[in-house]
Amino acid sequence: MAASKDAGPVIALVGNPNVGKSTVFNALTNLRQHTGNWPGKTVETARGAYTYHDKTYTLVDLPGTYSLRPGSAEEEVTRDYLLSGEADVTLVVADATCLERNLALVLQILEIAWPVVLCVNLLDEAEKKGITVDLRLLERELGCPVVGAAARGGQGLDALRAALAEAAERPGPRPEVLAFCDDVCGERERCGECQECCTVLTMARAAALAGKAASVDAETAGRRDRRLDRLLTSRRTGIPVMLLLLAGILWLTMVGANVPSELLSGLLMGWQEPLRGIFQALGFPWWLEGALVDGVYRTVAWVVSVMLPPMAIFFPLFTLLEDAGYLPRVAFNLDHFFRKAGAHGRQSLTMCMGLGCNACGVMGCRIIQSPRERLIAILTNAFIPCNGRLPTLTALIAMFFVTGSGLWSSFASAALLMGCIVLAVAMTLWASRFLAATALKGEPSSFSLELPPYRAPQVGQVLIRSILDRTLFVLGRAVAVAAPAGLLIWTAANVTAGGVSVLTHLAGFFEPLGALMGLDGFILLAFLLGFPANEIVVPCILMGYLSTGSLTDYGSLSELHGLLTAHGWTAATAVCALVFTLFHFPCGTTCFTIFKETKSVKWTAIAVILPTAVGMGLCILIHWFFSLI
Numbered sequence: 001m002a003a004s005k006d007a008g009p010v011i012a013l014v015g016n017p018n019v020g021k022s023t024v025f026n027a028l029t030n031l032r033q034h035t036g037n038w039p040g041k042t043v044e045t046a047r048g049a050y051t052y053h054d055k056t057y058t059l060v061d062l063p064g065t066y067s068l069r070p071g072s073a074e075e076e077v078t079r080d081y082l083l084s085g086e087a088d089v090t091l092v093v094a095d096a097t098c099l100e101r102n103l104a105l106v107l108q109i110l111e112i113a114w115p116v117v118l119c120v121n122l123l124d125e126a127e128k129k130g131i132t133v134d135l136r137l138l139e140r141e142l143g144c145p146v147v148g149a150a151a152r153g154g155q156g157l158d159a160l161r162a163a164l165a166e167a168a169e170r171p172g173p174r175p176e177v178l179a180f181c182d183d184v185c186g187e188r189e190r191c192g193e194c195q196e197c198c199t200v201l202t203m204a205r206a207a208a209l210a211g212k213a214a215s216v217d218a219e220t221a222g223r224r225d226r227r228l229d230r231l232l233t234s235r236r237t238g239i240p241v242m243l244l245l246l247a248g249i250l251w252l253t254m255v256g257a258n259v260p261s262e263l264l265s266g267l268l269m270g271w272q273e274p275l276r277g278i279f280q281a282l283g284f285p286w287w288l289e290g291a292l293v294d295g296v297y298r299t300v301a302w303v304v305s306v307m308l309p310p311m312a313i314f315f316p317l318f319t320l321l322e323d324a325g326y327l328p329r330v331a332f333n334l335d336h337f338f339r340k341a342g343a344h345g346r347q348s349l350t351m352c353m354g355l356g357c358n359a360c361g362v363m364g365c366r367i368i369q370s371p372r373e374r375l376i377a378i379l380t381n382a383f384i385p386c387n388g389r390l391p392t393l394t395a396l397i398a399m400f401f402v403t404g405s406g407l408w409s410s411f412a413s414a415a416l417l418m419g420c421i422v423l424a425v426a427m428t429l430w431a432s433r434f435l436a437a438t439a440l441k442g443e444p445s446s447f448s449l450e451l452p453p454y455r456a457p458q459v460g461q462v463l464i465r466s467i468l469d470r471t472l473f474v475l476g477r478a479v480a481v482a483a484p485a486g487l488l489i490w491t492a493a494n495v496t497a498g499g500v501s502v503l504t505h506l507a508g509f510f511e512p513l514g515a516l517m518g519l520d521g522f523i524l525l526a527f528l529l530g531f532p533a534n535e536i537v538v539p540c541i542l543m544g545y546l547s548t549g550s551l552t553d554y555g556s557l558s559e560l561h562g563l564l565t566a567h568g569w570t571a572a573t574a575v576c577a578l579v580f581t582l583f584h585f586p587c588g589t590t591c592f593t594i595f596k597e598t599k600s601v602k603w604t605a606i607a608v609i610l611p612t613a614v615g616m617g618l619c620i621l622i623h624w625f626f627s628l629i
Helices: 021-029 073-084 096-112 123-128 135-142 157-169 195-213 223-232 238-270 272-281 286-323 327-340 347-356 358-367 371-383 390-400 407-437 459-494 502-516 521-529 534-546 557-566 571-582 588-598 601-628
Strands: 010-015 046-052 055-061 089-095 116-121 131-133 146-148 214-216
Touching: 010 021, 010 073, 010 096, 021 046, 021 055, 021 089, 021 116, 021 157, 046 157, 055 157, 073 096, 089 096, 089 157, 096 116, 096 123, 096 131, 096 195, 096 214, 116 135, 116 157, 123 131, 135 146, 135 195, 146 157, 195 214, 223 238, 238 272, 238 286, 238 327, 238 390, 238 407, 272 286, 286 347, 286 390, 286 459, 286 534, 327 347, 327 407, 347 358, 347 371, 347 407, 358 371, 358 459, 358 588, 371 407, 371 588, 371 601, 390 407, 390 534, 390 557, 390 571, 407 571, 407 601, 459 502, 459 521, 459 534, 459 588, 502 521, 502 534, 521 534, 534 557, 571 601, 588 601
Parallel strands: 010 055, 010 089, 089 116, 116 146
Antiparallel strands: 046 055, 131 214
């Protein structure tokens, strides 16, 4: 939506990916927009406003782009917005540590937009690398205001506000700069026939200008980053370190979430009876009271108590790695495997996002430019177990595969869970290869992946960002689908036909298929009832076994283990349940997100069928194997 000119000057914020553009946006507007530390994170415009000398300025954060040549969705959105004339000033953010590449975009922008203000950001990082930038020389050569900044620390922001205000009020004469094709064919606009030559000329001019403006101390330039990259991206140590870091995050998540989850469960479940008393005092009929308290409220309380603590630990830890600049290294380490699978290297990033929430992972696939490879990433994201499936996985591991307690047991549980995730990654690669060889044939596209400098993460902002942007957002969406699911579950458990609950009838219907997969009808039905939120699968199993009429909690894992074994669970059952927890249809929120991203019932159905078919097939094979021994 276009901003009204009456609201004050409009400033377009442009820059290469990963130059701190969103950090500048947040610092100027005091908004907490997510500032992902990898290329292509911003794929939609964001708006904010700030006041300077009693005047309001509207800031539009455009997608990060390396060029204005419309070769991707990001480049097309940015170019079209600049050409629309909506912006009164264009603010270009450049990275002082790699000025040459950034100046190529600045030169292109100067061709189509005026006035322009250049913000040379990350001067603090440049200093650490032994890089000095002559800002005044840049200003003379480009003919536009140039301001130095270190936006993460708040340095240079006052000067930037002043430069933007001056440019908006008194833009000055437009500098004479070479057009794209001036040196080739004399045309002021890009003719198309010499586009490649124009790119070479622009890069050559950017290189020459960067050579004049930036001086580098060869002794200290990039020394720290090179040492870290030798550890984190080498063929020998890159993947093992990555696995250890992920295992550490999972261990901290499992261990750290236990106590707060129990406390939160006790608090929320403690409000159940007072709420029931209120409804009884108001004269609600028993069925409405049961549906609202034992159905809707109990299900929502369960989802919140089980889901919130792990997310509140996992997302901040994950965001710390992102903020430190490590996630692009993950993509670098895994790029070879995804290319072998016929997929895109950036799929590794969306796969990592799926560990927190598959719906977020699906939305993150927008960073993949190729429609074919983007679709592969979308259809296979559900192979990665999201945060909603982790409680079931950890419970099964603790009950049937890791006995005892203490530090060693927790490490063993984390290692086994890490093994499950490695299996999930392997199946993701297999599914990607399968799709690339069948329904989505094509050659994998190449892409440039910038490895950003390592940075000390801003812990305070990370906590705020991860809680607001991820944890509460995902939790709110889960609650929205858990509430109607609770009503449906209570109805199925309390409405009878022939003296038997609908829930029991449905479990009987699924019993033959469950037996073939090494499970039973109640287990399969619990996965179906968990379609809105995976966190309620185990409570649904207990509700069916005990015929309680509502989601049933368990006192401890040992009590749960005893109850499951009393209903016929064996080690083989646990293995099959573990595998089907890993590989089954995505949750309702993810399915809705897939449909929104693909706008296709067909591809949404494939995203549901593919992991489910894999999970069912593996369970059948495992059950057959155990029957032989």
